[in-house]
Amino acid sequence: MEDNWKESESVLSDKDDGKAWKLIENLAEGALKEQRRARRWGVFFKLLTFTWLFVTMGIFYSAFRVDVPVMEPSGGxxxxxxxxxxxxxxxxxxxxxxxxxxxxxxxxxxxxxxxxxxxxxxxxxxxxxxxxxxxxxxxxxxxxxxxxxxxxxxxxxxxxxxxxxxxxxxxxxxxxxxxxxxxxxxxxxxxxxxxxxxxxxxxxxxxxxxxxxxxxxxxxxxxxxxxxxxxxxxxxxxxxxxxxxxxxxxxxxxxxxxxxxxxxxxxxxxxxxxxxxxxxxxxxxxxxxxxxxxxxxxxxxxxxxxxxxxxxxxxxxxxxxxxxxxxx
CATH class of the missing domain: 3.90.226.10 (2-enoyl-CoA Hydratase; Chain A, domain 1)
Structure with a gap:
């Protein structure tokens, strides 16, 4: 009787350990997914920032550039x-x-x-x-x-x-x-x-x-x-x-x-x-x-x-x- 009780405790303990490990695996996997997601968003915002900078510089350059009209040689x-x-x-x-x-x-x-x-x-x-x-x-x-x-x-x-x-x-x-x-x-x-x-x-x-x-x-x-x-x-x-x-x-x-x-x-x-x-x-x-x-x-x-x-x-x-x- 006592042996059966110990055996039951051992089985329950193994099940609890399995659940704990599963929980840890799920948490680790979720953390990795969140990290990848954050990295992707970080890259996206960096690209967006650089794009904004280049567009802004282009707008300023176009606004302040002095274009000399091409004149016909005969007119002067x-x-x-x-x-x-x-x-x-x-x-x-x-x-x-x-x-x-x-x-x-x-x-x-x-x-x-x-x-x-x-x-x-x-x-x-x-x-x-x-x-x-x-x-x-x-x-x-x-x-x-x-x-x-x-x-x-x-x-x-x-x-x-x-x-x-x-x-x-x-x-x-x-x-x-x-x-x-x-x-x-x-x-x-x-x-x-x-x-x-x-x-x-x-x-x-x-x-x-x-x-x-x-x-x-x-x-x-x-x-x-x-x-x-x-x-x-x-x-x-x-x-x-x-x-x-x-x-x-x-x-x-x-x-x-x-x-x-x-x-x-x-x-x-x-x-x-x-x-x-x-x-x-x-x-x-x-x-x-x-x-x-x-x-x-x-x-x-x-x-x-x-x-x-x-x-x-x-x-x-x-x-x-x-x-x-x-x-x-």
């Missing part, structure tokens, strides 16, 4: 290149961007004349100089293709430097023209940090390395040397304008004082040849009112990289008064 056209905003490296009006548009305009066989439409308060003397030199080179290479500058709201300082390389300059009667000068500005916080009890520690190798430090007093000799550099750049600007404008300039020395004039007054001083818009110049001067825009522009990705790379540094530089020389 007037090429247009915009100089808009501050002339500086990394901007829409950088030398690389403007020169790229100018080269494309001159190289196009249908171009009968080029209009450089300027709306700029100035900027880097180096960037403006690059554009000026390239205009003169292209005019020498394509002597039959004239280039005209048209000043819109503002063609001042570096903007006028660029305009002076053209065969002729046109503006509106209310345009602001001129500002043939150079400026380097900043701030001085010497007394402020003294009042706050702040000690400035600057370590340099080179007598004048930190001469423009806004937290230290200006050194008279360093200031004089810096002024010589500004005068040198100013003379370069003046010479460029004289070469570009020639005998059309009046003898009034105030022209190179940094003063700004309206387009109407600029005509009297010889800074501008006449009053008119880009449409007027294309129609009446070039003789072909069909305008094709050859302006090269930064792509959205280039603009994003530029803004991310320079915005923070630019704020710090301006706050500390460490800007470089600009035409203004």
């Amino acid at each position: 056209h007037t090429a247009l290149v915009d100089v808009s905003g501050v002339i500086a490296d990394g901007n829409d009006a950088s030398a690389d961007v403007i020169v790229g548009g100018l080269r494309a305009a001159f190289e196009d066989p249908g171009t009968k004349g080029v209009i450089l439409r300027i709306n700029s308060p100035g900027g880097s003397p180096v960037q403006a100089g690059y554009i000026y030199d390239e205009i003169r080179r292209l005019r020498g290479k394509y002597p039959e293709t004239p280039l005209y500058s048209v000043i819109m709201d503002v063609g001042a300082s570096g903007g006028y430097y660029v305009a002076a390389a053209a065969d002729e300059i046109y503006a509106d009667k209310a345009s602001l023209v001129g500002s043939i000068g150079v400026v380097s500005s900043g701030f001085g916080f010497v007394e402020a940090i003294d009042k706050l009890g702040i000690t400035r520690r600057t370590y340099t190798a080179g007598e004048y390395k930190a001469f423009n430090d806004p937290f230290q007093p200006m050194d008279e000799e360093a200031t004089a040397r810096w002024q010589e550099s500004l005068d040198s750049i100013h003379h370069q600007f003046i010479n460029a304008v004289k070469v570009g404008r020639g005998d059309r300039l009046t003898d009034d020395k105030v022209i190179f004082s940094g003063m700004v004039w309206t387009g109407e007054n600029a005509v009297e001083l010889g800074l501008v040849d006449g009053l008119g818009s880009a449409g007027y110049v294309a129609r009446e001067i070039v003789g072909n009112e069909t305008i094709v825009d050859f302006s090269a522009r930064l792509s959205p990705l280039e603009k994003f990289a530029r803004d991310m790379g320079v915005s923070f540094g630019g704020v710090i530089i301006k706050t500390l008064g460490l800007e470089g020389v600009t035409f203004r």
Whole structure:
């Protein structure tokens, strides 16, 4: 009797163990299925994300791409290149961007004349100089293709430097023209940090390395040397304008004082040849009112990289008064 009871217990125990193992197998199988399902969904969402990124990039590229219409060689056209905003490296009006548009305009066989439409308060003397030199080179290479500058709201300082390389300059009667000068500005916080009890520690190798430090007093000799550099750049600007404008300039020395004039007054001083818009110049001067825009522009990705790379540094530089020389 006792043996039968033990045998029954053994059979029940085996059945319980079998059920337990079956349960474990079912749980493991379910977990594996869930893992495979999660992996498949993960791959799906990754593919969906990459597809969305590529589609978005494609939309941005299509939206910002500059397509130049193909013109019939017999008809021809007037090429247009915009100089808009501050002339500086990394901007829409950088030398690389403007020169790229100018080269494309001159190289196009249908171009009968080029209009450089300027709306700029100035900027880097180096960037403006690059554009000026390239205009003169292209005019020498394509002597039959004239280039005209048209000043819109503002063609001042570096903007006028660029305009002076053209065969002729046109503006509106209310345009602001001129500002043939150079400026380097900043701030001085010497007394402020003294009042706050702040000690400035600057370590340099080179007598004048930190001469423009806004937290230290200006050194008279360093200031004089810096002024010589500004005068040198100013003379370069003046010479460029004289070469570009020639005998059309009046003898009034105030022209190179940094003063700004309206387009109407600029005509009297010889800074501008006449009053008119880009449409007027294309129609009446070039003789072909069909305008094709050859302006090269930064792509959205280039603009994003530029803004991310320079915005923070630019704020710090301006706050500390460490800007470089600009035409203004």
